[in-house]
Each structure stands twice: as C-alpha cells, then as structure tokens.
Amino acid sequence: MTSDVADPGEAVAIAPAADPGFLQRHGGSIEYILIPGAALVGALAVFGIFVALFGKNPLDLYFYMYQGAFGTWFSWQNTLTRAAPLILTALCTALPAQLGMVIIGGEGALLIGALAATSAALALPSMPPLVVQLAMVCAGMIGGGLWIMLAGGFRQYRGVNETISSLLLVYIALAVLNHLVEGVMRDPASLNKPSTREIGAANMIGSIPGTDVHWGLVFGLIAAIASYVLIYHTTFGFAARVAGGNVRAAKIVGLSVGKLILTICFLAGASAGLAGMVEVAAVQGRTNANLAAGYGFTGILVAFLARQNPLAVIPVAILLGGISASGGLLQRRLGLPDASVLVLQGIIFVFVLASDALYGRIGFLKGKS
Amino acid sequence: MADGSIGLWTVPVAVLGGAIRVSTPFLFVSLGECITERSGRINLGLEGTLVMGAMSAYGISYLTGSPWLGVLAAGITGALLGALHAGICSLPRVNDIAVGIALMLFGTGLAFYLGKPLIEPTAPRLPAIDFGWWSDIPQLRAALRINVLFLIGVALAPVLYWAFRTTRWGLLIRTAGESADAARAMGYSVLLIRLRATMVGGFFAGIGGSFLSLFYPGSWNEGLSSGQGITAVALVIFARWDPMLCLWASLAFGGAAALGPALQSVGVTSGYHLFNAAPYILTLAIMIITCSPKRTLTGAPAELSITR
Numbered sequence: 001m002t003s004d005v006a007d008p009g010e011a012v013a014i015a016p017a018a019d020p021g022f023l024q025r026h027g028g029s030i031e032y033i034l035i036p037g038a039a040l041v042g043a044l045a046v047f048g049i050f051v052a053l054f055g056k057n058p059l060d061l062y063f064y065m066y067q068g069a070f071g072t073w074f075s076w077q078n079t080l081t082r083a084a085p086l087i088l089t090a091l092c093t094a095l096p097a098q099l100g101m102v103i104i105g106g107e108g109a110l111l112i113g114a115l116a117a118t119s120a121a122l123a124l125p126s127m128p129p130l131v132v133q134l135a136m137v138c139a140g141m142i143g144g145g146l147w148i149m150l151a152g153g154f155r156q157y158r159g160v161n162e163t164i165s166s167l168l169l170v171y172i173a174l175a176v177l178n179h180l181v182e183g184v185m186r187d188p189a190s191l192n193k194p195s196t197r198e199i200g201a202a203n204m205i206g207s208i209p210g211t212d213v214h215w216g217l218v219f220g221l222i223a224a225i226a227s228y229v230l231i232y233h234t235t236f237g238f239a240a241r242v243a244g245g246n247v248r249a250a251k252i253v254g255l256s257v258g259k260l261i262l263t264i265c266f267l268a269g270a271s272a273g274l275a276g277m278v279e280v281a282a283v284q285g286r287t288n289a290n291l292a293a294g295y296g297f298t299g300i301l302v303a304f305l306a307r308q309n310p311l312a313v314i315p316v317a318i319l320l321g322g323i324s325a326s327g328g329l330l331q332r333r334l335g336l337p338d339a340s341v342l343v344l345q346g347i348i349f350v351f352v353l354a355s356d357a358l359y360g361r362i363g364f365l366k367g368k369s
Numbered sequence: 370m371a372d373g374s375i376g377l378w379t380v381p382v383a384v385l386g387g388a389i390r391v392s393t394p395f396l397f398v399s400l401g402e403c404i405t406e407r408s409g410r411i412n413l414g415l416e417g418t419l420v421m422g423a424m425s426a427y428g429i430s431y432l433t434g435s436p437w438l439g440v441l442a443a444g445i446t447g448a449l450l451g452a453l454h455a456g457i458c459s460l461p462r463v464n465d466i467a468v469g470i471a472l473m474l475f476g477t478g479l480a481f482y483l484g485k486p487l488i489e490p491t492a493p494r495l496p497a498i499d500f501g502w503w504s505d506i507p508q509l510r511a512a513l514r515i516n517v518l519f520l521i522g523v524a525l526a527p528v529l530y531w532a533f534r535t536t537r538w539g540l541l542i543r544t545a546g547e548s549a550d551a552a553r554a555m556g557y558s559v560l561l562i563r564l565r566a567t568m569v570g571g572f573f574a575g576i577g578g579s580f581l582s583l584f585y586p587g588s589w590n591e592g593l594s595s596g597q598g599i600t601a602v603a604l605v606i607f608a609r610w611d612p613m614l615c616l617w618a619s620l621a622f623g624g625a626a627a628l629g630p631a632l633q634s635v636g637v638t639s640g641y642h643l644f645n646a647a648p649y650i651l652t653l654a655i656m657i658i659t660c661s662p663k664r665t666l667t668g669a670p671a672e673l674s675i676t677r
Contacts, residue, residue: 102466102467102470104470154653154656154657156662157662158656158657158660158661158662159660159661159662159663160653160656160657160660161603161606161656161660163413163466163470164413164599164602164603164606164656165653165656167596167599168596168599168600168603168649168652168653169653170596171595171596171646171649172646172649172650172653174595174646175642175643175645175646175649176642176643176646178642179640179641179642179643182642183639297474300470300474301471301474304467304471337481337482337485339478339479339481339482339485340482341478342474342477342478342479342481342482343475343478343479343482344478345474345475345478346471346472346474346475346476346477346478346479347475349470349471349474349475350453350457350468350471350472350475352471353457353463353464353467353468353471354457354460354463356460356462356463356464357460357461357462357463359462
C-alpha cells in the first residue's frame with residue numbers, strides 16, 4: 001500500500017507532511033491497514049460467538065475457514081478462482097466511488113456481460129478460438145459497460161439516484177437473462193436447467209499453466225492495476241478525483257463532469273461485464289441462471305473493505321474469495337448452512353463501515369496535524 | 370380459454386386482486402421508509418429487513434401456532450435492525466447509504482441462515498376476510514379475499530399523513546429532517562429522533578415481510594423477496610415523502626407485479642420474466658420521468674443525503 005492512498009472524500013486535501021518521524025509520515029497509511037484489519041478481526045470474533053450460539057466450536061470454525069481458504073494448494077486455487085470475478089466486480093463499485101457515486105449494480109453488469117459474451121461466441125461458430133475469445137471480451141465489456149452507463153446517465157441527465165437505479169437494473173438484468181435463456185437463446189437439449197448452447201470447449205480460456213486457476217485472475221489483476229494507474233497517475237483520474245471531492249470546484253475549473261461520470265461508469269460496468277465473460281468462458285461454458293451467484297454483491301463489500309482503492313481490491317478480493325471458498329468445508333465438517341458465508345460477509349460489512357468513525361482518532365497514529 | 374369463464378376479464382380482475390394482495394408489502398415498507406426519510410435519514414437496508422421479517426414471522430408462527438405473534442415478532446425484528454442501522458449511522462463520518470447496503474446483505478444472509486430449517490414445515494397463515502361473497506365469479510371472489518394487514522396499511526396512510534401535519538411527533542420528525550440545527554436548537558437530540566424514526570420504519574418493514582411469508586405468497590423460501598424492499602424505498606422518492614401518495618403508488622405497483630402471473634393464467638407465457646420485472650422497470654421509468662438534475666425534488670427533506 002502506498003502513501004498516497006486517500007479516501008475519495010479527502011482526495012484533494014492531502015497536505016505535504018513536512019515533519020520527521022515514521023508515524024507522522026506513515027500514520028495515515030498505517031490507519032488504512034490497521035483499522036480495516038481490526039474491523040475484520042472484530043467481525044470474525046462476533047461470527048465466532050454467533051456460531052457458538054448454535055453449539056459449534058468457534059475454534060473449529062476458524063481452523064476450517066483457514067483450511068478451506070488458504071490451508072492447502074487446492075484451497076488456494078479455489079480461493080484464487082473465486083477472487084478473479086470479485087476483483088472485477090469490486091472495481092464496478094470502486095471506480096464510480098472516485099466520483100462520489102455509490103454504484104451497487106455490479107451483479108447486473110456481470111449478467112449482461114455474460115449474455116453479451118455468450119452471444120458473441122455463438123454468433124461466430126467457425127472462427128479461430130483467439131478471435132472468438134477476443135470478441136467475447138469486447139462484447140462482455142461493452143455490454144456490462146453500457147448497462148452501468150445507463151445508471152450514470154440517469155444520474156447525470158435526470159438526477160436519478162444511482163444507488164437505487166443500479167440495484168433496480170440488477171433485477172431487470174436477471175429478468176432479461178431468464179427471458180432470453182428460456183426463450184430465443186435456449187438450447188433445446190437443456191431440460192432441467194434452461195441454458196444457452198455451449199460456447200464450445202475450444203473457446204474456453206483455460207487455466208494458467210501449472211494450476212487450476214483460470215486466466216480470469218490475470219484479467220482481474222490487469223484491470224485492477226490499470227484502474228489504479230488511471231485513477232492515481234493520469235490527468236483523467238485526477239479530474240475524476242477532483243470532481244468526486246467537489247463537483248462545483250470541478251465545474252469552475254472547466255471539467256466536463258457529465259463526460260467523467262459516463263466514462264467512469266462505462267469502465268466500471270465493463271469491468272463487471274468482463275467478470276461475466278470470465279465466468280462463462282472459464283467456468284460455466286454457457287449462460288444460465290447459475291451466473292447470478294452473488295459475485296456482484298460480494299464485490300460491493302470488497303470495494304468498501306478496500307476503501308475504494310483499486311490496488312487494495314486485489315488482496316481484499318483474495319481474502320473474501322477465501323471466505324467463500326471455505327463455505328463448502330464449513331458445510332461438510334461443521335454442518336453450517338451455506339448462508340453462513342453471507343452472514344459473515346454481512347457482519348464484516350457492518351464492522352468495516354462502523355470503523356469509519358475511527359479514522360484520525362487513534363492516539364498513537366495521530367501523526368498528521 | 371376455458372368455456373364458462375370470464376375470458377380476458379381474468380386479466381384485469383387478477384390485476385385488481387394483485388393490486389390488493391401484492392401491494393401490502395410495498396405499502397408497509399414505503400410507509401416505514403417514509404417516516405425514516407422524513408427524519409433525514411435513508412435506510413436502504415429495508416430489503417434485508419423485509420426478508421428477516423418474513424423469516425421470523427414464519428418461524429414464530431410455526432413455533433407458537435399463532436400467525437399474529439409471528440407478525441409481532443417480524444415487527445420487533447425489523448425494529449431491532451432499524452436500531453442497528455441508526456446506531457451505526459450515529460457514529461461520526463458513517464454514511465447511511467453504505468450502512469443500508471451492508472444491512473441489506475446482512476439481513477438476507479441472516480434470514481437464509483436462520484430460515485434453513487423453516488423451508489420444509491408449514492406454519493399457520495394469516496386469515497383472510499371474504500369481501501367477494503356477493504359475487505358468483507370465482508376469480509373475483511379470489512381477488513377480494515383481503516387480508517387484515519392490507520386494511521391496516523390502508524388506514525395507516527391517512528393516519529401518518531395527519532400525524533406528520535398536526536402532531537408534536539410529526540413536527541419533530543420533520544424538523545429533524547429539514548434542519549438538524551433547528552431541532553438541536555430546540556433542545557432535542559436529532560440522533561434520538563432518527564433512532565426512533567428508523568426503528569418505527571423497521572417495524573413496519575418487518576410487518577410487510579410477515580405478509581409475504583404468512584399470506585401471499587404464503588411460504589418461506591430464499592426467493593421470497595427479490596427487490597421488493599428496494600423498490601419500495603424508491604417508491605417513497607417519487608411519492609414525494611407523502612404517505613397518501615405512497616398508498617396510491619403501492620397499489621399501482623401491486624397491480625404491475627400481478628401482471629405477469631395474470632397474463633400467464635390466460636395463456637400468455639412468452640414474456641413471463643419480463644412481466645415479472647414490471648415493478649422494477651416501472652420504478653425506474655417513473656424515477657427517470659419525475660426526477661430532475663436541476664432542482665431538488667419538492668417535498669424532499671433537506672437533511673436527506675440521497676437528494677443532495
């Protein structure tokens with residue numbers, strides 16, 4: 001984590017710290033690790049108590065969580081496979097957050113991206129796999145991008161709250177997916193679970209050599225690093241952060257806020273759309289209702305836990321990927337319902353938000369003014 | 370079409386029945402959210418409250434045999450979740466929209482966790498009052514089998530309208546929502562007013578959830594509420610924070626939500642999923658039409674973060 005990590009609200013207010021002393025120079029960045037870390041530990045403790053109320057041993061819980069998430073090479077691969085879509089859907093919340101927007105519709109963009117990518121693959125039946133895969137990436141990103149751009153456009157041109165509209169768009173996307181998958185795009189051979197036709201084994205993007213982790217993880221890493229560079233090291237990103245800090249100031253210096261909103265929303269949606277493409281081209285091989293697995297919603301939590309920093313999204317996504325990977329083991333060994341992962345995620349989210357009150361209040365970290 | 374039936378009239382009758390049946394959760398959540406938002410805070414977590422309410426109502430009804438105790442339990446669960454929301458929001462620099470999202474995920478997760486053993490058993494449901502006894506048409510009689518909760522909700526809307534205008538509590542809530550400084554200057558704790566408003570809002574939303582599991586659709590499963598809570602929150606915005614408009618909007622929404630099943634019952638099945646999404650599309654369309662980027666909405670509480 002670098003020292004110019006700033007939360008969107010304070011993006012423009014970083015004062016140069018002239019004073020010597022490690023804490024004074026790095027107190028701020030230590031806070032960004034220490035406080036979410038403490039929130040995480042607190043959430044795990046509360047979840048342990050919750051599980052103990054149902055007669056399970058919390059120590060077993062922590063042990064199996066660790067085993068299921070990071071204990072073996074097998075569970076590491078499972079974790080990383082789940083982290084890939086989480087990085088991409090988290091960016092769908094983290095990028096608009098730079099502009100002060102709260103977008104929670106990553107799940108919808110993921111579904112539309114998956115539909116678009118599948119359509120692209122099915123429309124190009126006899127092309128070489130590389131062409132098909134590139135077309136899928138483009139289609140998925142454009143589909144997801146336009147979907148979230150809708151929410152941005154409604155906000156910019158009609159003043160519609162983007163949090164609510166993006167969530168409504170999730171339900172609409174799910175309806176569109178079900179409509180197409182059970183209608184014109186249905187593979188007649190899929191009886192129990194209506195699905196589209198398969199995109200074909202040759203067109204699957206496969207695994208990173210030597211592992212069972214698919215290439216989607218690399219897509220996610222590239223997207224996160226590119227987003228970081230875009231936000232913190234380009235004029236465009238600077239303009240976005242200025243507009244996020246103070247819209248009026250941005251307008252006075254002549255920034256086109258509308259263009260910023262639409263572009264950022266497109267990029268955000270494109271990222272979640274890419275997650276949809278990855279889930280189709282690396283896991284499912286086709287589009288059906290299985291894709292609505294909640295990656296979009298967990299991505300919101302990842303973005304908030306990473307304090308909307310695109311680079312911090314990567315380790316946080318791996319952590320939450322681990323939590324969801326351990327769900328299966330908790331179910332088998334402790335007999336916990338599969339929803340226990342959701343409960344833990346909810347508790348973490350509540351703790352992380354409540355911990356926002358602690359910033360700048362921890363005595364020994366009070367370095368800067 | 371089966372002979373002897375009322376033919377295509379089935380659709381409007383079913384939509385009428387739906388407007389009455391399906392609107393009840395919308396009505397309770399939107400009235401509850403109306404109180405919360407009037408106090409200057411938005412609770413997006415009512416989606417989670419709705420699901421928790423549905424689960425706890427079903428559970429308590431199953432355990433005690435009394436559906437009305439279930440309704441009460443749902444309300445109390447909702448009030449507790451409201452207190453949690455208000456408690457976290459009263460910490461400095463905590464964003465109420467983000468807390469709402471967190472509680473939405475937490476509430477649904479917790480409901481699925483605790484509700485796992487409740488999917489199988491059957492709990493006693495709420496009774497219905499037969500208002501269609503004068504009619505020979507079975508569809509109309511089915512449409513007019515009305516639940517008491519609906520009537521309570523309908524009565525609640527004008528009561529709230531009156532209370533906001535004339536009672537001391539209504540005035541305090543509105544003061545906290547329009548100007549926290551003014552309420553503070555009068556010697557009232559804004560945080561306390563908002564805590565109570567959010568708890569009452571959660572109580573209503575929980576009751577809305579109990580209607581889902583104890584009357585219509587009348588069972589507990591994980592797909593029980595898909596976005597009805599959040600739709601109701603949006604509904605408050607275009608009802609302009611007016612309880613009476615919340616009532617009309619909820620009825621319109623219930624009708625829209627009943628369109629899919631109604632069309633399916635007369636054999637139109639092709640766009641089933643799209644018709645099911647009608648409430649969401651309608652919400653979005655109305656928000657696009659009625660919002661404006663240039664001015665804040667009329668009637669919007671000035672302290673509300675979502676309209677700033």
